[in-house]
Amino acid sequence: MKSFALRKTAWRWYGAAIVIGGAALLGAMRNSSDDTSTPLRVGSKNFTESIVLAEIARQELQRHGIAAEHQRGLGGTAILWRALQAGDIDLYPDYSGTIAQELLRDVSPGADLETLRGALAKSGVGLSAPLGFDDSYGLAMRADQAKAMRIARISDLAGRPELRFGLSNEFMQRQDGWPGLRRVYKLGAASVRGMSHELAYRALAEGAVDVVDVYTTDAEIPYYSLRVLRDDRAYFPDYQAVLLYRLDAVERWPALALALQALARRIDLKAMQRMNAEVKLHGVGETETAARFLGISLPHAGSDRAHRLLAHTGEHLRLVAVSLTLAIFCAVPLGVLAAHKPGLGRLVLGLSSILQTVPSLAMLVFMIPLFGIGARPAIAALFLYSLLPIVRNTQTGLAGIARELRESAAGLGLPLRTRLRRIDLPLARGSILAGIKTAAVINVGTATLGALIGAGGLGEPILTGIRLDDLTLILEGAIPAALLALLVQWLFERLERAFTPRGLRR
Amino acid sequence: MQFALRGISKRFGDALVLDDIDLDFPAASVTAIIGSSGSGKSTLLRLLLGLERADAGQVYVDDAPLPENILPLRRRIGYVIQEGGLFPHLSTRENLALLPDFLGWPRARFEARVSELLALADLPASALARYPAELSGGQRQRVALMRALMPDPPALLLDEPLGALDPIVRHELQDQLLAIFQSIDKTVILVTHDIGEAGFLASRLAVLHAGRIVQTGDFEALRGAEHGSYVARLLGAQRCLPQAT
Numbered sequence: 001m002k003s004f005a006l007r008k009t010a011w012r013w014y015g016a017a018i019v020i021g022g023a024a025l026l027g028a029m030r031n032s033s034d035d036t037s038t039p040l041r042v043g044s045k046n047f048t049e050s051i052v053l054a055e056i057a058r059q060e061l062q063r064h065g066i067a068a069e070h071q072r073g074l075g076g077t078a079i080l081w082r083a084l085q086a087g088d089i090d091l092y093p094d095y096s097g098t099i100a101q102e103l104l105r106d107v108s109p110g111a112d113l114e115t116l117r118g119a120l121a122k123s124g125v126g127l128s129a130p131l132g133f134d135d136s137y138g139l140a141m142r143a144d145q146a147k148a149m150r151i152a153r154i155s156d157l158a159g160r161p162e163l164r165f166g167l168s169n170e171f172m173q174r175q176d177g178w179p180g181l182r183r184v185y186k187l188g189a190a191s192v193r194g195m196s197h198e199l200a201y202r203a204l205a206e207g208a209v210d211v212v213d214v215y216t217t218d219a220e221i222p223y224y225s226l227r228v229l230r231d232d233r234a235y236f237p238d239y240q241a242v243l244l245y246r247l248d249a250v251e252r253w254p255a256l257a258l259a260l261q262a263l264a265r266r267i268d269l270k271a272m273q274r275m276n277a278e279v280k281l282h283g284v285g286e287t288e289t290a291a292r293f294l295g296i297s298l299p300h301a302g303s304d305r306a307h308r309l310l311a312h313t314g315e316h317l318r319l320v321a322v323s324l325t326l327a328i329f330c331a332v333p334l335g336v337l338a339a340h341k342p343g344l345g346r347l348v349l350g351l352s353s354i355l356q357t358v359p360s361l362a363m364l365v366f367m368i369p370l371f372g373i374g375a376r377p378a379i380a381a382l383f384l385y386s387l388l389p390i391v392r393n394t395q396t397g398l399a400g401i402a403r404e405l406r407e408s409a410a411g412l413g414l415p416l417r418t419r420l421r422r423i424d425l426p427l428a429r430g431s432i433l434a435g436i437k438t439a440a441v442i443n444v445g446t447a448t449l450g451a452l453i454g455a456g457g458l459g460e461p462i463l464t465g466i467r468l469d470d471l472t473l474i475l476e477g478a479i480p481a482a483l484l485a486l487l488v489q490w491l492f493e494r495l496e497r498a499f500t501p502r503g504l505r506r
Numbered sequence: 507m508q509f510a511l512r513g514i515s516k517r518f519g520d521a522l523v524l525d526d527i528d529l530d531f532p533a534a535s536v537t538a539i540i541g542s543s544g545s546g547k548s549t550l551l552r553l554l555l556g557l558e559r560a561d562a563g564q565v566y567v568d569d570a571p572l573p574e575n576i577l578p579l580r581r582r583i584g585y586v587i588q589e590g591g592l593f594p595h596l597s598t599r600e601n602l603a604l605l606p607d608f609l610g611w612p613r614a615r616f617e618a619r620v621s622e623l624l625a626l627a628d629l630p631a632s633a634l635a636r637y638p639a640e641l642s643g644g645q646r647q648r649v650a651l652m653r654a655l656m657p658d659p660p661a662l663l664l665d666e667p668l669g670a671l672d673p674i675v676r677h678e679l680q681d682q683l684l685a686i687f688q689s690i691d692k693t694v695i696l697v698t699h700d701i702g703e704a705g706f707l708a709s710r711l712a713v714l715h716a717g718r719i720v721q722t723g724d725f726e727a728l729r730g731a732e733h734g735s736y737v738a739r740l741l742g743a744q745r746c747l748p749q750a751t
Contacts, residue, residue, distance in 0.1 A: 408591025413580025
């Protein structure tokens with residue numbers, strides 16, 4: 001079949017439709033944060049202390065008459081910083097050392113708060129007074145092992161290649177983390193494994209690793225009887241807890257300045273350690289821990305497991321359903337285009353293959369400047385991941401139609417649209433459905449990461465469970481997610497059977 | 507409807523498949539194009555439908571060159587290929603309804619036409635609900651013919667329509683095709699490699715060999731071909747049944 005059989009105008013029409021649809025989608029998904037009726041949004045990183053601090057901030061703000069909501073556990077520093085700059089959150093807790101070394105490029109690592117305040121103001125970000133405690137990085141070992149090996153200082157670790165390090169992924173990558181530490185203390189030969197901070201404690205307790213990075217306020221230090229090694233070369237800078245906020249938020253909520261003042265030097269190291277222990281070791285919720293600290297009595301918000309499960313599953317399904325539906329509407333036409341225009345097809349397939357290789361977490365971070373935080377960036381990322389399987393299967397399905405059928409369809413003199421609708425797409429239906437099924441199953445799995453950017457879903461109990469070392473909570477997310485994947489698989493197989501016309505069944 | 511090829515050449519890569527062809531298909535004539543496989547017979551048919559573009563020369567339909575938008579013309583030409591080209595996901599009725607649906611025929615008109623064509627193709631009404639895979643080879647070709655005749659086109663192009671059938675069904679269908687051709691008064695162009703079939707069904711024959719038309723005329727004219735020529739060899743290659751002793 002020669003390509004001139006396809007009307008050029010038809011292709012222009014499809015192209016325009018896709019572009020307009022995509023633009024409308026972007027427009028609809030990008031929210032405007034200028035609306036004064038929206039509450040002030042507090043963000044927190046994905047660890048207990050950050051969530052407790054953000055929760056304290058939120059409750060203190062509400063005491064000052066500011067409606068505030070809390071987007072909990074949003075991945076790492078990069079995600080929070082971008083969200084703050086994009087205006088998707090207005091405030092979040094961070095530490096002076098992190099600000100100096102990770103967020104600002106033009107200040108010295110040990111810069112004082114005044115210097116930081118000046119540098120941050122250039123980005124429209126304000127810095128609160130210190131909250132009152134210092135949460136520094138440190139390295140820790142089991143006390144009995146450290147004693148037996150006579151290790152008390154970090155410099156004692158040099159020349160001990162038998163020691164196994166289990167370091168949090170963030171610590172491994174930060175400029176003020178492992179790379180510098182390794183250089184300063186000459187720990188070149190050490191064997192290092194990256195793991196989540198919460199799992200590292202377990203690994204240490206079980207003897208799977210010997211040295212982990214800790215925060216000095218961690219509740220686990222007394223709980224697991226750990227020895228924090230002395231930083232004898234004063235490598236780790238100060239990590240004073242502070243709040244970062246958008247300067248324009250003070251204009252929108254004038255009471256914010258007062259609320260921030262009320263929190264200045266209010267929390268000491270002991271209080272922070274106690275609150276961390278309450279949450280991580282005694283299973284008290286962050287909201288309640290924060291309320292107890294502030295002396296606020298909370299109405300008991302009872303949320304039983306069934307309700308939570310239902311809510312998380314609902315959120316999860318929404319992420320998958322919306323992203324998949326959008327993907328189908330874009331990817332099937334793109335697959336048709338790829339089948340009819342081989343040159344363009346290679347380009348489309350190449351691009352969607354590249355998208356597929358972007359690691360999920362990186363993809364989520366890329367989406368934040370475009371879509372903010374919450375469900376929208378997660379849907380956008382899942383949408384991009386869904387494109388390749390559907391485009392490819394649509395294209396191969398159409399290209400696989402027997403020559404004599406294509407010939408016969410062309411000979412009937414039906415226009416392209418009618419041919420696609422009545423003949424080509426139905427014949428390629430099996431392949432297209434299989435592509436959609438693949439995309440759906442991948443989506444159900446990947447959507448669990450959406451919890452890192454505040455999208456909710458079944459990833460939330462999983463991440464919280466990992467953070468609190470609570471297996472029941474992990475399973476509360478993992479089991480439904482696995483069942484959901486199986487259900488989706490089964491559903492699509494039924495759909496495939498139901499949609500196969502009698503003439504094509506074997 | 508009448509067709510004319512003027513100075514048509516077509517190459518696929520290095521192979522010159524059609525070499526400066528001039529050929530006429532007068533209105534309401536039945537013409538068979540004969541040639542061995544790979545001789546470019548099918549290509550010639552595809553050129554008439556605009557499914558293929560000539561490298562040189564021009565195709566004329568009713569004295570006009572092929573239009574830019576070829577689709578309305580294709581809808582006025584019935585086209586049947588060797589395997590019938592029925593769509594396996596559609597029942598017989600749905601296959602037949604493709605073009606009428608597009609043209610927006612009222613249901614009654616479609617049903618009336620189907621009944622007419624069932625009688626012409628000698629098919630039972632029960633075949634309408636079946637899918638191509640549930641029909642015999644002969645039935646499939648009959649349905650394909652019905653589909654081609656659905657809009658009552660002024661021209662019918664058949665590309666080896668009986669090529670895939672067993673001899674008895676083939677013989678039977680040849681009889682029916684002849685009856686149909688005689689009853690419908692259309693321009694018929696039939697491509698076949700079987701010279702017996704060509705002589706039986708068509709009043710005009712055109713022999714295609716090595717990219718050129720080597721002879722046109724009726725069957726008698728072919729008999730007069732020069733000894734040793736391609737046409738004479740083609741005629742001589744027909745096998746007769748052995749005589750009873």
